[in-house]
Amino acid sequence: MTSVLFQRVALIGIGLIGSSIAINLRERKLAGHIAIATRRKDTLDRAQSLDLGDSYHEDFAEAVAGADLVVLCVPVGACAALTALIAPALAPGAIITDVGSVKGAVVSAMLPHLPANVHFVPGHPIAGTEQSGPEAGFLELFENRWTILTPLENCDKAAVARLQNLWEAMGAMVEVMSPDHHDLVLAIVSHVPHLIAYNIVGTAADLETVTQSEVIKFSASGFRDFTRIAASDPTMWRDIFLTNREAVLEMLTRFSEDLASLQRAIRWGDGDALFDLFTRTRAIRRSIVAAGQDTADANFGRLRQHKDLPGQQ
Amino acid sequence: MTSVLFQRVALIGIGLIGSSIAINLRERKLAGHIAIATRRKDTLDRAQSLDLGDSYHEDFAEAVAGADLVVLCVPVGACAALTALIAPALAPGAIITDVGSVKGAVVSAMLPHLPANVHFVPGHPIAGTEQSGPEAGFLELFENRWTILTPLENCDKAAVARLQNLWEAMGAMVEVMSPDHHDLVLAIVSHVPHLIAYNIVGTAADLETVTQSEVIKFSASGFRDFTRIAASDPTMWRDIFLTNREAVLEMLTRFSEDLASLQRAIRWGDGDALFDLFTRTRAIRRSIVAAGQDTADANFGRLRQHKDLPGQQ
Numbered sequence: 072m073t074s075v076l077f078q079r080v081a082l083i084g085i086g087l088i089g090s091s092i093a094i095n096l097r098e099r100k101l102a103g104h105i106a107i108a109t110r111r112k113d114t115l116d117r118a119q120s121l122d123l124g125d126s127y128h129e130d131f132a133e134a135v136a137g138a139d140l141v142v143l144c145v146p147v148g149a150c151a152a153l154t155a156l157i158a159p160a161l162a163p164g165a166i167i168t169d170v171g172s173v174k175g176a177v178v179s180a181m182l183p184h185l186p187a188n189v190h191f192v193p194g195h196p197i198a199g200t201e202q203s204g205p206e207a208g209f210l211e212l213f214e215n216r217w218t219i220l221t222p223l224e225n226c227d228k229a230a231v232a233r234l235q236n237l238w239e240a241m242g243a244m245v246e247v248m249s250p251d252h253h254d255l256v257l258a259i260v261s262h263v264p265h266l267i268a269y270n271i272v273g274t275a276a277d278l279e280t281v282t283q284s285e286v287i288k289f290s291a292s293g294f295r296d297f298t299r300i301a302a303s304d305p306t307m308w309r310d311i312f313l314t315n316r317e318a319v320l321e322m323l324t325r326f327s328e329d330l331a332s333l334q335r336a337i338r339w340g341d342g343d344a345l346f347d348l349f350t351r352t353r354a355i356r357r358s359i360v361a362a363g364q365d366t367a368d369a370n371f372g373r374l375r376q377h378k379d380l381p382g383q384q
Numbered sequence: 385m386t387s388v389l390f391q392r393v394a395l396i397g398i399g400l401i402g403s404s405i406a407i408n409l410r411e412r413k414l415a416g417h418i419a420i421a422t423r424r425k426d427t428l429d430r431a432q433s434l435d436l437g438d439s440y441h442e443d444f445a446e447a448v449a450g451a452d453l454v455v456l457c458v459p460v461g462a463c464a465a466l467t468a469l470i471a472p473a474l475a476p477g478a479i480i481t482d483v484g485s486v487k488g489a490v491v492s493a494m495l496p497h498l499p500a501n502v503h504f505v506p507g508h509p510i511a512g513t514e515q516s517g518p519e520a521g522f523l524e525l526f527e528n529r530w531t532i533l534t535p536l537e538n539c540d541k542a543a544v545a546r547l548q549n550l551w552e553a554m555g556a557m558v559e560v561m562s563p564d565h566h567d568l569v570l571a572i573v574s575h576v577p578h579l580i581a582y583n584i585v586g587t588a589a590d591l592e593t594v595t596q597s598e599v600i601k602f603s604a605s606g607f608r609d610f611t612r613i614a615a616s617d618p619t620m621w622r623d624i625f626l627t628n629r630e631a632v633l634e635m636l637t638r639f640s641e642d643l644a645s646l647q648r649a650i651r652w653g654d655g656d657a658l659f660d661l662f663t664r665t666r667a668i669r670r671s672i673v674a675a676g677q678d679t680a681d682a683n684f685g686r687l688r689q690h691k692d693l694p695g696q697q
Contacts, residue, residue, distance in 0.1 A: 268665075293578050303662075305663045337626070345625055
């Protein structure tokens with residue numbers, strides 16, 4: 072059984088997340104009308120050729136007019152200006168949400184521009200890949216993944232429930248928390264891991280004693296996992312670090328302290344300290360697999376190469 | 385066409401690498417006889433029940449007697465004592481190699497014990513998964529991956545060529561370099577990435593403000609990739625850090641310097657510095673995919689979940 076949850080959904084921005092939402096709305100028949108708007112004409116044309124929506128708009132106000140749900144699917148840094156632009160066109164009673172990876176700064180950026188007669192429910196689907204653009208979206212992106220909603224204290228409960236229903240209809244599990252706690256959690260599970268991945272890839276690229284071609288050839292020994300994360304969208308990630316500054320700096324300080332302590336253990340040959348940590352971290356991996364948040368397959372189940380093998384005739 | 389490259393291969397240690405070599409020797413008919421020896425009776429029994437070899441030995445000297453190839457597939461820290469143990473039993477003219485992730489320390493550990501009439505050719509297959517034990521091995525592990533050989537200067541060229549042939553017959557590509565250069569390359573492409581993965585997982589586990597269950601639930605946002613690496617064998621990795629100390633400390637210093645500079649860019653809101661690095665690192669990912677060292681599929685081609693979807697009747 073399917074049911075239309077919103078009559079008109081306006082998606083502002085149509086990258087990986089926006090296009091995955093569009094595909095979900097379409098395939099699961101969750102929206103009466105899907106209006107897509109984005110800044111660049113070229114991107115809008117690509118979305119249209121992929122048949123992601125029902126109407127396509129260069130004019131944001133036109134897209135949101137009459138929408139009972141508006142979803143900003145843009146880098147965090149673009150939220151303030153966009154909200155100012157669409158605010159006058161928002162229908163009374165509309166729900167407005169976003170998918171940004173930082174919530175405190177998004178609330179500060181959007182709230183001042185919003186009229187009192189709309190429901191603002193910030194959101195963040197914990198799902199993604201290193202790919203971007205309207206071609207990157209797919210139906211299963213949110214399946215079995217968490218979406219965090221961070222409604223403000225005075226927010227209409229019914230609006231939160233409607234948005235939660237939509238995310239669950241797209242396969243997600245939903246958790247509600249405060250914007251500040253969200254930003255702290257994401258700093259450690261996402262933002263600092265991305266930062267150190269970007270950093271190690273940069274360090275490797277700058278070496279004089281090891282060539283870039285050696286780094287690439289021998290990357291299967293661990294490094295290549297980091298390069299996937301370090302291939303994520305630069306604009307999106309610049310904005311995340313600039314807008315979740317306090318929490319990132321706090322977690323980064325702890326990370327560096329811990330790393331200095333490991334460095335000392337290596338310098339002084341303290342094998343027990345290393346072994347103890349390495350045993351503890353292995354258990355956390357097992358918990359993640361047990362919680363269904365990753366595959367148990369070796370190497371993430373990367374496809375094994377099946378070339379023509381000598382001796383297999 | 386198949387051809388037996390060695391009459392008797394002795395595998396000392398039968399974890400992920402040892403068992404993958406055994407499976408290759410067997411399936412591709414590269415050895416006349418596969419002798420397997422390991423310290424723990426339980427592991428030896430598991431290897432036997434998996435039918436990995438032709439003979440199984442608790443006595444290392446018995447395993448290597450008459451072997452024209454001996455491969456140490458044990459943690460780096462075990463190489464010295466093992467070599468002392470088997471040295472008297474080595475056949476004249478035998479090739480002895482290893483698969484350790486550090487080469488300088490392995491040479492220092494093994495060379496003093498070896499008789500002059502054997503050929504010592506240290507080696508390191510750049511292949512692995514986070515899994516360990518005799519059950520973890522598989523035929524394709526070395527396919528399209530590099531194996532580095534680090535022969536000493538006075539080494540017999542014919543022995544190096546025979547070992548290179550074997551690795552190529554198992555699907556690997558072979559590169560020859562000095563032990564010191566190997567250790568520098570691996571420090572940046574493998575050892576430091578593993579250390580920072582272990583470290584971030586430890587930092588996350590120690591937080592008071594974010595619960596462990598939150599870390600696990602929301603791990604799909606980046607963190608889970610690090611946990612895979614941080615689930616690697618603790619003994620093996622302890623030994624790597626203790627034995628490749630100088631190169632690891634050197635690379636770690638550079639990493640920390642670079643990270644401090646990124647931290648400063650975040651603190652002072654230098655978005656251009658962040659954007660520039662994030663753009664540069666994306667290009668390196670593309671080179672790794674282009675070199676065939678990783679899949680281009682999003683999320684490493686992790687299998688997408690296909691649950692029963694509402695609205696798909």
